[in-house]
Amino acid sequence: MKINYTHVLCLAAVAFLAGCKQDKETTSVITGDEIKSHIAVLADDSLMGRKPFTAGETKAIAYISSQFKKEGLEPGNNGSYFQDVPMVEVTSTPSATMDLSGPKGKISLNYLTDFVASTRQEVPEVQLTNSPLVFAGYGVVAPEYHWNDYAGLDVKGKTVVVLVNDPGFKSGDSKLFKGDTMTYYGRWTYKYEEAARQGAAGIIIVHQTEPASYGWSVVANSFTGAKLYLQQQDKHMSRCKVEGWITEDAAKKLFASAGITGDFRALARKKDFKAIPLNQSITLTVKTKLKYSTSHNVIAVLKGSTTPGEYILYTAHWDHLGIGKPDAKGDSIYNGAVDNASGVAAVLNVAKAFAQLKEKPKRSIVFLAVTAEEQGLLGSEYYASHPIYPLNKTVADLNMDALGNYGETNDFAITGKGQNDLEDYVAEFTKVDGKKITGDKNPGAGGYYRSDHFNFAKVGVPALDINNGAESTAHGEAYGKQKQKEYGEQHYHQPSDNYTADMDANGMAQVANLLFKVGNKLANETTFPGWKNGSEFKAVREKALK
Known part of the structure; x- marks a missing residue:
């Protein structure tokens, strides 16, 4: 067969330029300031700690849904941005x-x-x-x-x-x-x-x-x-x-x-x-x-251009602990700026980034802010047992929870590292950026089973939970470890987990941008990532896909 090398080189050039165009569109489009603007609202005292069944819930879910609507995303639940979650x-x-x-x-x-x-x-x-x-x-x-x-x-x-x-x-x-x-x-x-x-x-x-x-x-x-x-x-x-x-x-x-x-x-x-x-x-x-009461998940969707019946899911929990025991300063409102206004802010910005793409993704992108994570991952459990979109057509869940507020890092931490193929997607992008991947610092604690992504893993959907690592780009690893320790001991589930104007959200933006790239790649493929050998969720997924 005679090969037209000129034609091949032209095609290669077109493909390269197209790839550059897509990379340019999906590189660092989310900024720390954008993340902070949402945290400032979601962690404000007026939301009273975002506890389910309170006026704080009403305000939180109204804000989240308004941001989805502002970006032109469709309601994700048959014309509604809300999914009722009945609880006892x-x-x-x-x-x-x-x-x-x-x-x-x-x-x-x-x-x-x-x-x-x-x-x-x-x-x-x-x-x-x-x-x-x-x-x-x-x-x-x-x-x-x-x-x-x-x-x-x-x-x-x-x-x-x-x-x-x-x-x-x-x-x-x-x-x-x-x-x-x-x-x-x-x-x-x-x-x-x-x-x-x-x-x-x-x-x-x-x-x-x-x-x-x-x-x-x-x-x-x-x-x-x-x-x-x-x-x-x-x-x-x-x-x-x-x-x-x-x-x-x-x-x-x-x-x-x-x-x-x-x-x-x-x-x-x-x-x-x-x-x-x-x-x-x-x-x-x-x-x-x-x-008996009813809380709400908030859900929006960007329909895929060619394969709208397959879905990439982004999740974060909007709830926190409400009003409780005052701290030494007399503050009794548990605002949860890091946990998890940060994750919701990241999801909102990822949604905006997808909405502004010139070329829409082939698969549909679903954005889900869930309730009652702090009460036992209940909002995500409800969605997983009452899915709006078929679980066997849900390609992946990308979850963000309590993102680090100490700036950019040279590494990313994957919760439960070694579980599924989504980690390979992360590795591909971090390698290009010269970043590293780490796993759990304490793998015996079972961190993979403690946030909302787990409820999707449990029903077989490959699920990824990722956070900033400890190696601060500006100040080194000792600084990052100290900041992590400081948050865990002084601010986690405390009224002091507050928004401040000098909060460094650039690391949060780092994670959001990384998962935007991962989601965009998944959304333009035809394959389904799977679970690695040895994962307790592999058999569930394989059965669901038959």
């Missing part, structure tokens, strides 16, 4: 003691000091009365790891006692689950779900600080007061009657009474571990108060 507020009050009875007598555990307990069941009261206790190891059923702590076990009417994290943590075996990197099977939320699937009457998780990555005070504080849950048709009657935790010291007493001593984590991670009846029973009552 459950205030659980357990009895003062949890009584454990067995052949060697009775052990009484004290509320908050030794145990916490709550229920999701929407009834005035639940009871465990002499429910047999069973030690079910880590409470894990993981076919891909050939692991089943419930094998041959009938737990109906019984209460299971399980360990936090998964068998791989501190096992010394990097091939056991993911070694020290927590899988979803290590999360306490999974353990509650699995116990319910198995038909258990109750579930008690043993707290240990290192595998949990937080102290007992965090557990005790989290299980007091009202908790929000998504409303369910069965009123959560399919969940265990009681979901709770006990301290490590209380667990040692319980296990010792059953003849289990020593390192019970090592015992439970043995390949031949079988659930152990503890020859004791639990008696506990939990009374409830119920309140």
Whole structure:
């Protein structure tokens, strides 16, 4: 075949110039000042901390939807910018003691000091009365790891006692689950779900600080007061009657009474571990108060030019903690400037950047600001279980949460690094810019399961959560680490997480620009990114795409 080299060179030149044009259009189009302008509004005292069901919610979602409309984006939910998210507020009050009875007598555990307990069941009261206790190891059923702590076990009417994290943590075996990197099977939320699937009457998780990555005070504080849950048709009657935790010291007493001593984590991670009846029973009552309300996700869409039935999703949560306990300065409004007005501001600017492209993306772009992340990722959970756009046609979720306010960095941190192919897209762009990628500083803490992207991962959609790294471009890594530490210790979930005029949002813009490039590339492809081998979400996605 005769080749016309002149023609080939011309085509190559056209392709190169087209690529340059697209790169120019998608390079650093978002600025720190633009990000700050949105944070200033969303973190203002007048929004009262953006708590769901308050006037602060009304103002927040009105602002977000008005910005989508201003950029010419279509309402994302059948003509509306809003998706109703029905919730129930459950205030659980357990009895003062949890009584454990067995052949060697009775052990009484004290509320908050030794145990916490709550229920999701929407009834005035639940009871465990002499429910047999069973030690079910880590409470894990993981076919891909050939692991089943419930094998041959009938737990109906019984209460299971399980360990936090998964068998791989501190096992010394990097091939056991993911070694020290927590899988979803290590999360306490999974353990509650699995116990319910198995038909258990109750579930008690043993707290240990290192595998949990937080102290007992965090557990005790989290299980007091009202908790929000998504409303369910069965009123959560399919969940265990009681979901709770006990301290490590209380667990040692319980296990010792059953003849289990020593390192019970090592015992439970043995390949031949079988659930152990503890020859004791639990008696506990939990009374409830119920309140029903509806919050809202905010959603907009930019229709694709040639493949509008496939979707790239950008997410960030708009909610924060509202008005609470005053700090030392008397400030009681939890404005959440970083957490997560920053993420919403970034999504708004990414939406503007897409809307202003001369050549519209081939696939549709969906922008979703979700509610009640601070209450347990509820807004994203609701969307994932009530999707407006088909999940098997949703190419990816790109999430932004609590972006760093300490300027540009030479590195980007990928939460749960090693999960899916979206990381390869990030690597492609960061390499061009001379930037680095890092993973979790504490992979055993399970950070990948703690923000809204996780609910999309859970249903198989490749999901990416990314933030600024620690290596400050202007001041070095020590400075960046200090700023991260300062935010975590002094401002995270505190009234001091405020907007200030001198806030450095250039790092936030860095992340927004990077995810704009990633999303634009995805939006103009025909392929679907997948999960990497070893991911617990790979099988779900592959089944959905069949």
